[in-house]
Amino acid sequence: MAPRLLARTTVNSAILPMEAAPLLEISGVGKNYPSGQSQINILRDIELTIHSGEFISFIGHSGCGKSSLLNMIAGLTSISTGTMVFDGKPIEAPSPERAMVFQHYSLLPWLSVYQNVYEAVDSVQTDLSKAERKALTDAVLERVGLSNHVHKKPMQLSGGMRQRVAIARAFAVHPRMLLLDEPFGALDALTRGSLQEELLDLWSGDARTETVVMVTHDIDEAIYLSDRIVVFSDGPSATIKEVITVDLPRPRDKQSLMTSQTWNNLRTHLLLSLHC
Amino acid sequence: MAQMIDVIPRREHSALTSMRYWLKIIWQTLSPIVIGMLILIGLWQVAAWISAGALPTPFATASTLGELLSDPFYDNGPNDKGIGIQLLASLGRVFTGWGIGIAIAIPLGMLLGSSAPLRKMLAPVIEILRPVSPLAWYPLGLAVLHNAPKAVVFAIVITSLWPTLVNTTMGVQNIPADLKAVSKVFRFSRWRYVSKVLLPAAFPAILTGMRLSMGIAWMVIVAGEMLAGGTGLGFFVWDSWNALSLERVMSAILIIGITGLCLDRLFSLLGQRMAAWQEGGH
CATH class of the missing domain: 1.20.5 (Single alpha-helices involved in coiled-coils or other helix-helix interfaces)
Structure with a gap:
């Protein structure tokens, strides 16, 4: 542990002296995609350290590579340069430790709500008995309020309910880190609001899943949910423009927050940061 | 509607x-x-x-067809059997050949669909073999199997497997990237991936392939049995031509066409049922 701290640039260790080892360390990461004869650089020089218990948002314009970075953290896309270390080990492949919720739900349409969650639980929770796996599936579905819909197929559910299933599936495997790729982007504003609150409930209530990284387009969503907001510069060849700490106490109450000065300052700051 | x-x-x-x-x-x-x-x-x-x-006129054919259908299962020795017996003989060979064909084509298509290197390797082989006329395979089958009806089944196997192979490959290739990502993130075993993701996702394409394969098998059987002789609708057509009864030829054509139509409808019905079931209907 000590050599790694020494090897790193002194900036972070100065801010966070002698803190526990970070959960995720991204340093010097870049991503190139082949384009004909040459390569297109999507991301460059990404430096980011995420600690256990943090809620982080990635925000930026379309095509800035924030989703690519999330996919690289998931292990679904390879990195072109740099290193990405999760819990002391380099990320090489996808793992249920970093469970993911996709923008378009990615439920298996031919399986019922229950089966969609159970297949993931059954695949990952190999330490549990069959009865315990079933009980866990029932429990997470109850927590997202879908107990009365377990036998339905995804096509029979609204978008919000489908995303609840996907969130239940991700929480059910007890990931160390939950990755969300614009999870509420396809939902209407009212549904989005209630799902944001449910996500916070699940996150603060479930001690095993304490770290969340979410990609979003929505400034209010980022402020309401996050501890830190990572702002990306415009692509191609995007990088981190700044990291904003959201200094708002939890639990957060949306209504009182939205009229507070801190909220307005953050909002204005983010708007300016994203629009010039 | x-x-x-x-x-x-x-x-x-x-x-x-x-x-x-x-x-x-x-x-x-x-x-x-x-x-x-x-x-x-x-x-x-x-x-x-x-x-x-x-x-022959439609009316002459209709009366011959009526006669044929009035006693479809009579059996007066090897060269004189009812049309029903001939139809069943053909259907038996078609289903045997088609069944063996798709039993080869579906697993092979799943492999090809999942592996780009394998696709590149086998694509030229498939493209060369696919357009070969069904009847060109017949002597090969005859040489190996020493049995004319079995050689017909062999020709059906070889020619009917291509549509299922190509469609299965495409169906597996087109599985949404998101669903593959889900199986990786939740660390699905190979078997879980095949049974819960790959097969259901590729199923509509596989069914289309099976349907096209059945259409080809039904076309090949008549030609094959003309060469092979013995039993079957193809033999019946050729035998009727030799007996200069074009009414019987036309009747056989009608029976062949209607049976082919029924087989095709069976598959589209099955496809609609499966699609509705996958989306949560009954």
Whole structure:
């Protein structure tokens, strides 16, 4: 542990002296995609350290590579340069430790709500008995309020309910880190609001899943949910423009927050940061 | 159909108007089919006249067909069997050949669909073998199997596997990236991936392939049995030609066509059922 701290640039260790080892360390990461004869650089020089218990948002314009970075953290896309270390080990492949919720739900349409969650639980929770796996599936579905819909197929559910299933599936495997790729982007504003609150409930209530990284387009969503907001510069060849700490106490109450000065300052700051 | 049902007037309607309504629906559905059939029979009749008796008329064919169907399962020795026996013999070979064909094509297509290097390797082989005429395989089957009916089945196996192979490959290749990502993130075992993701996702394409394969198998059987002799509709057609009974040839053509249509409809019905089930209907 000590050599790694020494090897790193002194900036972070100065801010966070002698803190526990970070959960995720991204340093010097870049991503190139082949384009004909040459390569297109999507991301460059990404430096980011995420600690256990943090809620982080990635925000930026379309095509800035924030989703690519999330996919690289998931292990679904390879990195072109740099290193990405999760819990002391380099990320090489996808793992249920970093469970993911996709923008378009990615439920298996031919399986019922229950089966969609159970297949993931059954695949990952190999330490549990069959009865315990079933009980866990029932429990997470109850927590997202879908107990009365377990036998339905995804096509029979609204978008919000489908995303609840996907969130239940991700929480059910007890990931160390939950990755969300614009999870509420396809939902209407009212549904989005209630799902944001449910996500916070699940996150603060479930001690095993304490770290969340979410990609979003929505400034209010980022402020309401996050501890830190990572702002990306415009692509191609995007990088981190700044990291904003959201200094708002939890639990957060949306209504009182939205009229507070801190909220307005953050909002204005983010708007300016994203629009010039 | 769905739009028509929407047209039902919502105000009170008597039993008579509703009966009129349904008669209208039946008329609207059946009349184009009837008109099409009448045109076909008319053209056939004209062709029979022009050929000055070389072609049988629809009426002569109808009476022969009636005779054939009145006793479909008689058996007077190897060269004189009822049309039903011939039909069953053909169907038996078709299903055997098609079954073996798809049993090869589906697993192979799953492999090809999942592996780009394998696809590149086998694509030229498939593209060379696929357009070969079914009958070109027949002597090969005969040489290896020393049995004419089995050689026909062999030709069906070889020719009917391509559509299923190509469609299965495409179906597996087109599995949404998101679903593959889900299986990786939740660390699905190979078996879980195949049974819960790959097969259901590729199933509509596989079914289309099976349907096209069945169509080809049904085309090949008649030609194959003409060469092989013995039993089957193909043999029946050739035997009738040798006996100079074109009424029997035409009757056989009608039976072949209608059976082919029924097989095809069976598959599209199955496909619709499966699609509805996958999306949560019954």
